[in-house]
Amino acid sequence: MLVRTFASAVTGIDAVTVTIEVNVSRGVQFFLVGLPDIAVKESHQRIESALRALNYHWPGKQVVINMAPADIRKEGSAYDLPLALGILAADEKVSKEDIESFVLMGELSLDGSLQPVRGVLPIALRAREEGFKGVIVPVKNGREAAVVDGLVVYGMENLGEVVDFFNGSRKFNPVKVDLLELFANEANKYDVDFSDVRGQENVKRALEVAAAGGHNVIMIGPPGAGKTMLAKRLPTIIPPLTLEEALETTRIHSVAGKIDHHTALMTKRPFRSPHHTISDVALVGGGTFPQPGEISLGHNGVLFLDELPEFKRTVLEVMRQPLEDRVITISRAKSSVEYPASFMLVASMNPCPCGFHNHPEKECSCSPGMIQKYLNRISGPLLDRIDIHIEVVPVNYDKLTDSGKVEHSSDVRDRVIRARAIQAKRFEMVKGVYSNSQMSSSMQRKYCQLDESGGRLLKTAMDIRGLSARAYDRILKVARTIADLGDSENITAEHISEAINYRNLDRQGWAG
Numbered sequence: 001m002l003v004r005t006f007a008s009a010v011t012g013i014d015a016v017t018v019t020i021e022v023n024v025s026r027g028v029q030f031f032l033v034g035l036p037d038i039a040v041k042e043s044h045q046r047i048e049s050a051l052r053a054l055n056y057h058w059p060g061k062q063v064v065i066n067m068a069p070a071d072i073r074k075e076g077s078a079y080d081l082p083l084a085l086g087i088l089a090a091d092e093k094v095s096k097e098d099i100e101s102f103v104l105m106g107e108l109s110l111d112g113s114l115q116p117v118r119g120v121l122p123i124a125l126r127a128r129e130e131g132f133k134g135v136i137v138p139v140k141n142g143r144e145a146a147v148v149d150g151l152v153v154y155g156m157e158n159l160g161e162v163v164d165f166f167n168g169s170r171k172f173n174p175v176k177v178d179l180l181e182l183f184a185n186e187a188n189k190y191d192v193d194f195s196d197v198r199g200q201e202n203v204k205r206a207l208e209v210a211a212a213g214g215h216n217v218i219m220i221g222p223p224g225a226g227k228t229m230l231a232k233r234l235p236t237i238i239p240p241l242t243l244e245e246a247l248e249t250t251r252i253h254s255v256a257g258k259i260d261h262h263t264a265l266m267t268k269r270p271f272r273s274p275h276h277t278i279s280d281v282a283l284v285g286g287g288t289f290p291q292p293g294e295i296s297l298g299h300n301g302v303l304f305l306d307e308l309p310e311f312k313r314t315v316l317e318v319m320r321q322p323l324e325d326r327v328i329t330i331s332r333a334k335s336s337v338e339y340p341a342s343f344m345l346v347a348s349m350n351p352c353p354c355g356f357h358n359h360p361e362k363e364c365s366c367s368p369g370m371i372q373k374y375l376n377r378i379s380g381p382l383l384d385r386i387d388i389h390i391e392v393v394p395v396n397y398d399k400l401t402d403s404g405k406v407e408h409s410s411d412v413r414d415r416v417i418r419a420r421a422i423q424a425k426r427f428e429m430v431k432g433v434y435s436n437s438q439m440s441s442s443m444q445r446k447y448c449q450l451d452e453s454g455g456r457l458l459k460t461a462m463d464i465r466g467l468s469a470r471a472y473d474r475i476l477k478v479a480r481t482i483a484d485l486g487d488s489e490n491i492t493a494e495h496i497s498e499a500i501n502y503r504n505l506d507r508q509g510w511a512g
Helices: 043-053 080-090 120-129 139-146 159-167 179-186 201-213 227-232 243-255 280-284 313-317 320-325 368-375 380-384 409-426 441-447 452-465 469-485 493-501
Strands: 002-011 014-025 030-033 062-068 102-104 134-138 152-156 217-220 302-305 327-331 336-340 344-349 388-391
Touching: 002 080, 002 120, 014 080, 014 120, 030 043, 043 080, 062 080, 080 102, 080 159, 102 120, 120 134, 120 139, 120 243, 134 139, 139 152, 152 159, 179 243, 201 217, 201 227, 201 344, 201 388, 201 409, 201 469, 217 227, 227 302, 227 344, 243 336, 280 313, 320 327, 409 469, 441 469, 452 469, 452 493, 469 493
Parallel strands: 002 102, 030 062, 102 134, 134 152, 217 344, 217 388, 302 344
Antiparallel strands: 002 014, 014 062, 327 336
């Protein structure tokens, strides 16, 4: 008897429907074809044990299973459930009346219980696109799949419940998730806040500008000045995720297996902080079977690289293309996958090997040559993609113990949201541009025009400080964002002046 069940294979952050054809006929052999990997082939033993635990038996006949399309490699243990249901239905132990209306995914334990799997959200989205009635997944994946509207989702504890569901011997309630309530309760809940940081008002202002325009930032200062503390609070002032952004972010983390099983949808912007020993592949993604890297896990959020010069040069250089294109393509001999990588890069570093160059109180023990060599670990092309360079100086005792009123993240975020709204209206007719940091040269000429005094100020700064043409572009973009924060249609000399001050760490003059 021939029966079809349906599952999904995840490629990149998208899913492809897999048709599992099971035929039980006379004979004693078992065949599993359709490009399965070792984990799929091992399902034979897991399924047989799970069936025995439920007082069923493996058919004493020839079982032939085909997983189509046969040119897509089937990986992992998530196919256990559709394979088991197909075998039971073909052996007439399960009613096949509704079995083709659902996409089934789940790993079987030897006792028949269902274990969670990766990539459930893209699988559910694909099932809705292709008109399936619903999906059946392990109970721990139920809330993740239920965020997809227009799809019936059942979270099951074990294979026995799935058998009872299709035989109609038990009733089960579908999993429900209220997205509006979820966003209202969770979107702006953070354990940290800008009010935790005492002093550093100039750095807070720089981070506000960065958040408003989507600019990349590098903070440079001695150990203990507060660079990491400030970076961790940057997501609290970025506008909350939209539903579309939340779904896309959740898809990436779902494919990577980074979703908490109690979480239906990621409602907070991700903050990724990889260690400086990270490899190229771990940062950008890849592997034998490509997986998202840290830059994709930071999509729609912040990627924080602490102690930037300590990262391997090759690791830093692979970020140059994703920073520009906001997408990373991983190519292999037989396939190519694309992951989104639109993140804000926030980096921090010491000014020199000992950490005390330009310190107001402590003396630096490094020679000018050592300082320059240390700074040269960061290439010019990478530094050029960072709009804001800000110096972080230590906070004195009086500011640390000051009990005066400090601005909260919510107050800063309100200003950032207003500035982002101005940019959204400005770029509404331009595809793929959402913030000032993404402006092209032609767009700069249109939206970053200077008056006479602003032009003179910028010319003087370039002559005195030896700024490059690349720095000129960055200053204009940052000045446009500062003007948006001030609700100013035109860029004035005041905006240019502040933007110039965010280029204090250009290489000329910094190392002495």
